Amino acid sequence: MTNATEQSPSSSWHLSDIRELAQLLTLALPATVHITEAVHQAVLSGMGFKGRDEGKTAGITGLVYQGVHKAANTLGSGINTLLTHLPPTPPLHHIPETPKRAALIATLNGVLGDKLVEQQNALATPMTLRYQGKPLDWQAMPADLPRAGRVLLLVHGLCMNDLQWQTRYQDEPVNHGDSLAKALGYVPLYLRYNSGLPIAQNGEALALLLEQLVAHWPGNLEEITIMGYSMGGLVARSACHHANSHGLGWPARLANLIFLGTPHHGAPLEHAGHWLEQLLPATAYSEPFVRLARLRSAGIKDLRHGKVIEPLDNTDSHTLRHDPRTPLPLPAGVNCFAIAATTAAKRSLLADRLIGDGLVPLRSALGQHHEARHQLHFLPAHTLIVYRTSHMALLASPQVGQQLLRWLTPS
Structure with a gap:
């Protein structure tokens, strides 16, 4: 068993790790802008201003957000272009492991592990x-x-x-x-x-x-x-x-x-997250933040009740009054x-x-x-x-x- 307390290099991230994290960032940027615009439109709707579509601002504000969306996409494209010019990196499983790097990747998998698998990100940990x-x-x-x-x-x-x-x-x-x-x-x-x-x-x-x-x-x-x-x-x-x-x-x-x-x-911590997800939609101003509450991984959500098998009817009740x-x-x-x-x-x-x-x-x-x-x-x-x-x-x-x-x- 490797000793998890041994000395490790000052930087635990390898260039291959950074490449995968950058790709994850390019996917997260558009979602962040969408959430911000949805909050802004919720405020404007309360003042009587209509948007272009649900969660989309109109007029000058809409034009500004269209520019922000383009900027985010441009930044994402720039990151991807930069990644293509980086020197070749070894596959992640060929990188020497340190306890600190393993701990960082384990934390990332715990929080976003299901998303890493969906996006076929190499940082997803195989069993x-x-x-x-x-x-x-x-x-x-x-x-x-x-x-x-x-x-x-x-x-x-x-x-x-x-x-x-x-x-x-x-x-x-x-x-x-x-x-x-x-x-x-x-x-x-x-x-x-x-x-x-x-x-x-x-x-x-x-x-x-x-x-x-x-x-x-x-x-x-x-x-x-x-x-x-x-x-x-x-x-x-x-x-x-x-x-x-x-x-x-x-x-x-x-x-x-x-x-x-x-x-x-x-x-209790997952219970708190579930309650946050249920209560935030109470107002138009807070509803967009529900998307952030839902970002936590499927594994964390399963800790709400300690769910170890899928329900017999393949559905998951969202009621807070009983154990589903x-x-x-x-x-x-x-x-x-x-x-x-x-x-x-x-x-x-x-x-x-x-x-x-x-x-x-x-x-x-x-x-x-x-x-x-x-x-x-x-x-x-x-x-x-x-x-x-x-x-x-x-x-x-x-x-x-x-x-x-x-x-x-x-x-």
């Missing part, structure tokens, strides 16, 4: 299984993989990547995955994926990827344990569902599922564990509902829900609450590491 910091190659599997093995797969959260399982506690390196692997003989594998894509889409891709892993393992893959951090836990649950839907074989080897700070029933998800229980025959954190010193109504770990409410991380159909039934002995701990601090918590070791050590 890969990684071993010792490198993607697994089915045609050339590492020689040190045991023929009979027990795999521990670690799935990162939103806007993150596999390198960020490596963190520090009191200036000492900490990696829960590597620690468990050394103590219990697991082979540690790490998933890297585009966290801006829908959770259900990532779950299905992971299900198919794990089937390939079993098929290409150099021997008998005896047991799989998956630990998902934050959104990663939702992706793991979704993968189990899709594996059963497709009749895949790997779930028969799945022994343990560990959820570390997973928002099973949603995260299709219920999905924990997979049968698998040991499921939940670790939740709270920044409070002890449990209370306020701590459970409002405080949580700063990002995920305590009840959400424990799978508790006011609707019985969505309740996740973790055994009491399979849950842990870590007090005076934030969401990110779970990755370095000694208490978490000790509990994981107790749970996974054979009786």
Whole structure:
């Protein structure tokens, strides 16, 4: 596993990255001008001035905006022309990776990952299984993989990547995955994926990827344990569902599922974004800003309720009064564990509902829900609450590491 704390160059962006970012900018410029003109026309409409079309200004103002649109298009064309005169750059997957560059690209994917895929932007992160910091190659599997093995797969959260399982506690390196692997003989594998894509889409891709892993393992893959951090836990649950839907074989080897700070029933920040999207259209002046609220990725939107599969009728209700998800229980025959954190010193109504770990409410991380159909039934002995701990601090918590070791050590 590559150490995410190692020194990296002062500039983490490569010329190839800048080329892709510039192309993204040329697509964003016209949209920004359209939003600005729509706000301006909303103000003018309130004063009795009609526009050319919906969201379009007229008269001198319209002419000005037509000029701005042309300028934006000209700038976009200029950027594209400049890009064609830049020296050839290597493909992104040939660029040496640094932790800082990987973190920047992971953040971009978390926020705009679905848009990157739609635009076929090379900065979109493909899903890969990684071993010792490198993607697994089915045609050339590492020689040190045991023929009979027990795999521990670690799935990162939103806007993150596999390198960020490596963190520090009191200036000492900490990696829960590597620690468990050394103590219990697991082979540690790490998933890297585009966290801006829908959770259900990532779950299905992971299900198919794990089937390939079993098929290409150099021997008998005896047991799989998956630990998902934050959104990663939702992706793991979704993968189990899709594996059963497709009749895949790997779930028969799945022994343990560990959820570390997973928002099973949603995260408040996405709730706030959803409310913003619903309330802004109340006035003509604010309606154009709804487009900005909708720019957040599909992956972030799925965190509103913790949606892990698509609804049965393939529609998503926009009502705020009930939970629109299709219920999905924990997979049968698998040991499921939940670790939740709270920044409070002890449990209370306020701590459970409002405080949580700063990002995920305590009840959400424990799978508790006011609707019985969505309740996740973790055994009491399979849950842990870590007090005076934030969401990110779970990755370095000694208490978490000790509990994981107790749970996974054979009786």
